[in-house]
Amino acid sequence: MSLHIEHLKSEIQKIASEKSIYKYDVYGSQKEENSASAKNKEPFSLTSSIRAFLILRVWNIKHQVGVTRTSNLTNEGLREAFDLAKSSSEFGSLENIYEFSNECQKEIQKIENKNEINKIATIQDLVKEVIAAEEKILNYSDKFKSVPYNKVSESISSRFYFNSDGAFKVENSQMSFCYFYPLAQEIEKKTRQSGQLEIAKNFSSLDVSGCAEKAIVKTKNHLDYAPIKNGKYTVIFSPEAFLDLINAFSNFMNAQNILDKKSLSHKESIGKQIANPEFCLLDSPLHPKNISSIYFDEEGTPTREVTIIENGILKSFIHSSYTAKVLESQLTGHAHIGSKVTVSPHYLHVKSNKKSSNTKNYLEENNLIYIESLSALHAGVNELQGSFSLPFDGFYINENKKISIEAATVAGDFLALLNDISYIHGEEVVTPNGVSPEIWVKELSITGL
Amino acid sequence: MRNILSMENISQINYSMQTAIFDNSWREPLSLLLGLGRAAGADFIEFFLQRGNYVSSLIENSKVTAITPSLSLGAGVRVFKGKEDCYVSTNDISFNGLKVILEKALNIHSLNLSHNRIISEINLEPLRDYAEIKQKSKWLSHCSSVSEMCEIILKLNSAQQNSTRSLQSATTNGFRDWQEVMVASSEGVFAKDIRLNQSISAQVFCEDGAHRTSSHSRLGDASNPDFFRKLNTQEIAEKLSETAGNMLHADFVSSGNYPVILANQFGGVIFHEACGHLLETTAVQRNSTPFADKKGKMIAHENLTAWDEGSWENGFGSIEMDDEGMPAQRTLLIENGVLRNFLCDRTGNLLTGHPRTGSGRRQNYTFAPASRMRNTYIAPGKFTQEEMFSSIDKGIYCKKLGGGSVGSTGDFNFGVEEAWLIENGKITKPVKGATLIGQAPEVMQRISMSGNDLEISAGFCGSVSGSIYVTVGQPHIKVDSITVGGR
Numbered sequence: 054m055s056l057h058i059e060h061l062k063s064e065i066q067k068i069a070s071e072k073s074i075y076k077y078d079v080y081g082s083q084k085e086e087n088s089a090s091a092k093n094k095e096p097f098s099l100t101s102s103i104r105a106f107l108i109l110r111v112w113n114i115k116h117q118v119g120v121t122r123t124s125n126l127t128n129e130g131l132r133e134a135f136d137l138a139k140s141s142s143e144f145g146s147l148e149n150i151y152e153f154s155n156e157c158q159k160e161i162q163k164i165e166n167k168n169e170i171n172k173i174a175t176i177q178d179l180v181k182e183v184i185a186a187e188e189k190i191l192n193y194s195d196k197f198k199s200v201p202y203n204k205v206s207e208s209i210s211s212r213f214y215f216n217s218d219g220a221f222k223v224e225n226s227q228m229s230f231c232y233f234y235p236l237a238q239e240i241e242k243k244t245r246q247s248g249q250l251e252i253a254k255n256f257s258s259l260d261v262s263g264c265a266e267k268a269i270v271k272t273k274n275h276l277d278y279a280p281i282k283n284g285k286y287t288v289i290f291s292p293e294a295f296l297d298l299i300n301a302f303s304n305f306m307n308a309q310n311i312l313d314k315k316s317l318s319h320k321e322s323i324g325k326q327i328a329n330p331e332f333c334l335l336d337s338p339l340h341p342k343n344i345s346s347i348y349f350d351e352e353g354t355p356t357r358e359v360t361i362i363e364n365g366i367l368k369s370f371i372h373s374s375y376t377a378k379v380l381e382s383q384l385t386g387h388a389h390i391g392s393k394v395t396v397s398p399h400y401l402h403v404k405s406n407k408k409s410s411n412t413k414n415y416l417e418e419n420n421l422i423y424i425e426s427l428s429a430l431h432a433g434v435n436e437l438q439g440s441f442s443l444p445f446d447g448f449y450i451n452e453n454k455k456i457s458i459e460a461a462t463v464a465g466d467f468l469a470l471l472n473d474i475s476y477i478h479g480e481e482v483v484t485p486n487g488v489s490p491e492i493w494v495k496e497l498s499i500t501g502l
Numbered sequence: 503m504r505n506i507l508s509m510e511n512i513s514q515i516n517y518s519m520q521t522a523i524f525d526n527s528w529r530e531p532l533s534l535l536l537g538l539g540r541a542a543g544a545d546f547i548e549f550f551l552q553r554g555n556y557v558s559s560l561i562e563n564s565k566v567t568a569i570t571p572s573l574s575l576g577a578g579v580r581v582f583k584g585k586e587d588c589y590v591s592t593n594d595i596s597f598n599g600l601k602v603i604l605e606k607a608l609n610i611h612s613l614n615l616s617h618n619r620i621i622s623e624i625n626l627e628p629l630r631d632y633a634e635i636k637q638k639s640k641w642l643s644h645c646s647s648v649s650e651m652c653e654i655i656l657k658l659n660s661a662q663q664n665s666t667r668s669l670q671s672a673t674t675n676g677f678r679d680w681q682e683v684m685v686a687s688s689e690g691v692f693a694k695d696i697r698l699n700q701s702i703s704a705q706v707f708c709e710d711g712a713h714r715t716s717s718h719s720r721l722g723d724a725s726n727p728d729f730f731r732k733l734n735t736q737e738i739a740e741k742l743s744e745t746a747g748n749m750l751h752a753d754f755v756s757s758g759n760y761p762v763i764l765a766n767q768f769g770g771v772i773f774h775e776a777c778g779h780l781l782e783t784t785a786v787q788r789n790s791t792p793f794a795d796k797k798g799k800m801i802a803h804e805n806l807t808a809w810d811e812g813s814w815e816n817g818f819g820s821i822e823m824d825d826e827g828m829p830a831q832r833t834l835l836i837e838n839g840v841l842r843n844f845l846c847d848r849t850g851n852l853l854t855g856h857p858r859t860g861s862g863r864r865q866n867y868t869f870a871p872a873s874r875m876r877n878t879y880i881a882p883g884k885f886t887q888e889e890m891f892s893s894i895d896k897g898i899y900c901k902k903l904g905g906g907s908v909g910s911t912g913d914f915n916f917g918v919e920e921a922w923l924i925e926n927g928k929i930t931k932p933v934k935g936a937t938l939i940g941q942a943p944e945v946m947q948r949i950s951m952s953g954n955d956l957e958i959s960a961g962f963c964g965s966v967s968g969s970i971y972v973t974v975g976q977p978h979i980k981v982d983s984i985t986v987g988g989r
Contacts, residue, residue: 092787099588099610104576104868106593120568124593125553125575129521133573141569144559144652149567176588176610201788201910236790236910243941244792244911283757313562314671315707392568393560432905432917433937437707437716442937442987444915460913462937462987464757500757500987502939 056083056105056126058213058223065109065131069217072135074111078153078216080351080390081107088206089179091187093199096180108351108390110151111138117145120392141392151394154374156384157220157353170209170227174256179205183231186265190235193269196276200268202234202248207256214353222349229256230485233268239276243459247271247425247446252344252485271425274448278457281449281501286422287475288463288497289415292482292489294424294445296401299334300486301434301441302467306336306361306369308376309396317439317468318367320380327367328471331405334362336371338386338399342483347399349386356386356399364406365471371396403489405477412479415491421450422499424463439467460502470494517597521575524551524684524694526629531597532686535604536624539581540688542613546582547604548687548848550825551595552867555642558677559652561659566652576867581607585852589870626692632822633682636725638696642680644727645698651676654730658704661739666746668710676702676730679971681866685827693827699818699971700729701960704738708746715934717746717919718904722818722960722971745902745920748932755921755933755988761897762938762981763890763924768903768959770974773808773880775906776914776942781835781843782861782873783850784966790910792943796841797856802946804839807881811973812860817877818960819972825871826862833859835878847873865968872967879975883952890951890980892927898936898986899924912942915987937987945981953978 062079069077083105090098106124109131113119119142121134183205190200207229215221234248249267253259290298302317305327310316318327328334338356339346349355352374360368370380373388373396387396415421424447433443442464448455476493517531532549539547554574560567577600578591588610590603608614633639646654655676662672677700684694701722708715719742723729764772777793785791793801802808812830814820821830826848834842846854847862850873862871891899899922906916918936922929958975 096586098870099586100590100870101588101606101610102591102868104591104593120570122570122572123574125573126593127521127575130573130575137571137573141557141571141648144566144569144648146565146567148565177612199789201790234910246910315673392570428909429907429915432907432915435716435904435917438714438934440935442917442935444913444939460939460941462757462915462939464935464937464987464989498757498989500939500985502941502985 058211061126062215062221064128068131068135072139074135074139076112076217078110078214079107080214081105082210082212084208084210085173086206086208087173087176087179088204089176089183090204091183094184094188096184099176099180101176109134109138110390111135111142113139113142115147116150117142117147118151118392119145149375151375153216153218153220154352154354154384156355157214157216159355161222161348161355163348170225171255171257173209174207178256179207182261186233186261189262189265190233190269196239197235197237197272200233200235203232205231205261212347214349214351216353220353222353224348227255228344229253229259231259231261231264233265235268235272237272237276242276245272245275245278247275250485254344275446275457278459279449280459281461281499283500285496286420286499287493287495288422288424290424290492290494291426292491293484293486294427295403295489295492296484296486297427297430298441299401299403300398301430302436302439303398304436306371306398307396308370308372308380309394311370312376312379315437322367323369325367326365327468328362328365329474330365331407331477332362332365332471332474333404333406335360335402336398336400337402340400340402340488342488343400344485350388351390352388352394354384354386354388359385371398401487403487403492404481405479405490408479413476415450416453416455419451423448423450423455441465441467458501462500464498464500470497519597521595524553524682528684528686529626529629529692533623533626534621535600536686536688537621538615539604539608540624541621542608542615544581544583544608544611544613546688548580548685548826549577549600550867551577551684553682554866555680556677557648558675559648559655561652561655561674563672564656564659564663569648574866577603578867578870579603579607580870581611583611583613586611587849591868624688625690626686627690630693633694633696636822641696641698641727645678645700646730651678651730654733654735655702658702658733658735658738661735662704662706662742665739666706666708666743668708668750670707670709673705674702683825685825687827691827693823695822697724697821698727699724701818702730702733704742706742706746708750710750713750715746715749717742717749720960723816724818724820724971726816749920749934752932752934754935755898755986757986757988759983760986761894762984762986763894763897763899764903764976764979764981765901766953766955766957766977768961768974769900769979770879770959770976771903771906771961772916772938773976774875774878774963774972774974775908775916777946778875778878779908779965780912780942781845782875783844783846783854783856784872786844786854787850792912793841797844799841800839801841801943802836802839803949805883805952806836806839806946806949808836809833809879809881810835810845810875811877814877814973817958817973819876821863821876824860824862825864828858828860828862830860830876845873845875847871863967863970865970869967872965874965874967874970875963875972877958877973879956879958880952880977880979882954882956882977885951885953887953887955887978890953890978891924891929893951893980894924895926897924898922899929900936900938908942914942915939935988939985939987945984948982948984949979950982951980
């Protein structure tokens with residue numbers, strides 16, 4: 054990649070000194086990415102990019118912080134960024150003083166082999182695979198009309214953090230992903246769509262063909278469908294669906310949202326029972342199966358595993374260095390720097406505290422809804438109210454039959470849902486978003502089209 | 503001026519274009535690069551250059567909690583070989599940086615810069631400078647300073663706090679997004695523009711025991727440096743608090759099928775999501791719209807006519823030219839229920855044959871352009887609100903819609919921020935938790951009444967070419983039956 058981080062660091066040091074700025078820090082990243090799609094067995098939407106950005110924070114003599122984000126990394130652009138950050142520091146808070154993280158100088162414990170970077174796949178390599186996979190789907194059956202959303206991509210990137218006190222961290226990573234969402238139709242039935250996303254450490258270990266096969270199976274399962282009667286049902290969330298839901302309501306664990314009074318929790322919520330007593334939730338950025346694991350957050354704080362809910366009891370929030378100081382908690386490594394430092398989870402891990410030997414099979418139960426995937430989370434979640442009303446792809450389970458549901462929404466209250474969990478399956482599934490078993494919830498409202 | 507070069511000369515050329523402004527100094531390097539691409543065998547090459555200066559101010563409960571300036575600079579090149587295209591982007595807009603991305607794009611098509619070729623520069627049109635025509639060069643300096651912006655946003659935040667009961671938090675956010683863009687293509691296009699989008703949004707979150715609600719409002723404008731100075735902060739705050747007050751203790755709506763009246767302004771998001779996206783040639787190309795073969799056919803109720811305006815004065819989605827350098831146009835989408843036009847960009851034209859409409863848009867240089875909406879609205883009809891409400895015995899009035907989305911199969915959904923029951927032609931009590939779900943082709947046939955009170959609203963639209971500014975709008979409309987998800 055084109056950006057030399059050591060050089061950038063010394064250039065920034067020089068400009069800071071010329072401009073008499075004695076305290077600053079920088080978080081940034083550069084990324085090279087190639088991607089390709091296919092349309093009717095031809096290459097489509099081929100893209101490549103080499104881009105970088107950084108976020109610069111400067112402290113003025115009153116300890117107010119000013120920030121600028123820039124993708125203009127020329128000397129001229131960096132100077133402009135310093136000037137803007139300095140002038141915006143005049144609006145920085147005098148009460149909520151940000152400081153460097155206490156752990157920004159701390160060494161990071163690296164996972165073995167994680168940072169091995171291979172040469173990035175060429176577009177031609179990607180094209181070959183994506184066309185073969187699209188072809189496999191289209192040739193599977195004439196019910197499969199097209200694959201409007203498909204992509205194979207690989208990227209290599211470097212994240213970096215440094216500050217005027219000498220902290221300096223760089224992390225290189227590589228990731229590859231693919232997805233296929235075919236449209237298929239039975240005669241005299243509606244067009245149906247489902248699909249599959251796969252993620253891998255690099256392109257050579259990405260199973261593109263396997264992803265296409267899973268997309269075929271998932272879509273095929275929805276070709277024959279029936280409407281669902283409105284009412285209250287016991288609902289089983291797939292691991293992917295449950296993780297989507299919990300991420301959408303992550304303000305309940307977010308310390309900055311709590312300080313802003315924009316959370317379903319309060320600072321006194323720690324120690325309270327908020328979920329079924331078997332339910333446990335961790336944030337586990339360094340989980341060995343997490344392809345997109347990161348070692349440090351944007352303040353340079355090392356990331357780590359954090360227990361958020363244990364035995365249904367809220368144990369910890371996720372923090373930036375500022376929220377940890379205000380709420381007198383340990384650092385957790387979840388910060389995103391900016392004029393206001395924000396917080397978000399990395400890789401959630403849902404599990405039961407029981408090792409159940411008799412795992413339930415939902416196919417043996419009656420009158421259940423199985424939610425395979427949720428959609429439109431940006432529109433159907435009211436994270437401040439705690440309510441949701443979301444369209445989903447799923448099945449009605451009854452008398453040993455699994456029937457695709459034509460179209461429906463599931464509605465409820467997130468906090469009530471945590472308490473209404475009736476069963477946590479014993480088998481944990483690794484997904485791109487986290488790890489979770491299937492979660493059974495009683496009495497959720499289902500509305501069919 | 504050189505017109506013919508050999509490849510050997512290229513490495514000796516050292517162009518020094520103005521990096522602080524996109525002007526005529528870019529003509530020579532861009533025409534040479536375009537010529538290089540053509541000589542290598544590409545059918546069409548297009549450079550897009552962009553510089554951005556953005557600042558946002560966040561005020562929470564009377565305190566300035568974030569001032570976030572952001573500077574951006576970058577370029578992208580799109581290269582077509584036959585109907586196949588590729589897009590490569592970079593932060594490095596030096597001559598060499600642009601040459602690197604051109605070479606990379608050519609390589610994707612298995613083309614390369616051969617050393618013994620003769621290069622003919624592309625004859626670019628005289629710079630079509632929309633910034634100069636409309637005197638936009640002073641826009642940035644005429645905008646509210648960060649300090650003035652903060653003062654106005656603080657005033658709104660304070661009004662939100664004073665007028666809202668059971669308030670937990672009041673958040674107000676404003677931004678100014680200034681962009682300078684330049685497009686040069688091997689067909690001779692050479693054009694630049696300056697764009698200015700400003701917006702303010704306010705949100706209140708209220709809690710009373712177990713009852714919680716939030717309400718949100720946004721105003722936006724393109725091309726008016728005085729936008730913040732002209733805001734009526736008191737009026738914005740009062741409307742917001744009224745919605746929050748109405749909804750805080752509301753019961754959850756019972757799910758079912760109802761006749762629905764959708765209010766004007768942001769109610770237009772239903773047309774944007776449920777129909778507008780399906781009329782973009784991006785969807786036709788992907789075979790992901792049920793309307794692909796319906797041009798000239800009835801796709802909606804005969805009472806429905808809809809437009810997409812490219813350049814409305816102050817419309818949040820207005821542009822003078824699109825991101826392919828084509829002047830924006832006024833596009834008739836549906837006329838009395840009949841599909842008249844798709845929104846089309848260059849790729850769409852090439853792959854579907856529909857005429858281009860000046861709709862090639864993107865968030866910034868990191869995205870290739872795609873056919874996207876601008877200011878989209880349902881035209882006013884003849885009905886009064888009274889006539890529409892009196893036609894319903896039991897239904898739902900969606901006074902304020904939230905966001906929504908539509909999938910490839912035409913299934914859509916929308917959250918409703920403020921909803922009321924209609925009983926015997928009258929609005930009776932507020933209900934919360936409503937979601938509208940349905941199938942676009944079916945719902946378009948059920949819009950049986952359009953009111954005479956068209957109003958528009960600013961919004962954001964996320965799709966294949968990133969997040970862009972748009973306007974949605976409509977008069978009050980009646981949908982005969984729609985599924986309402988609730989508890």
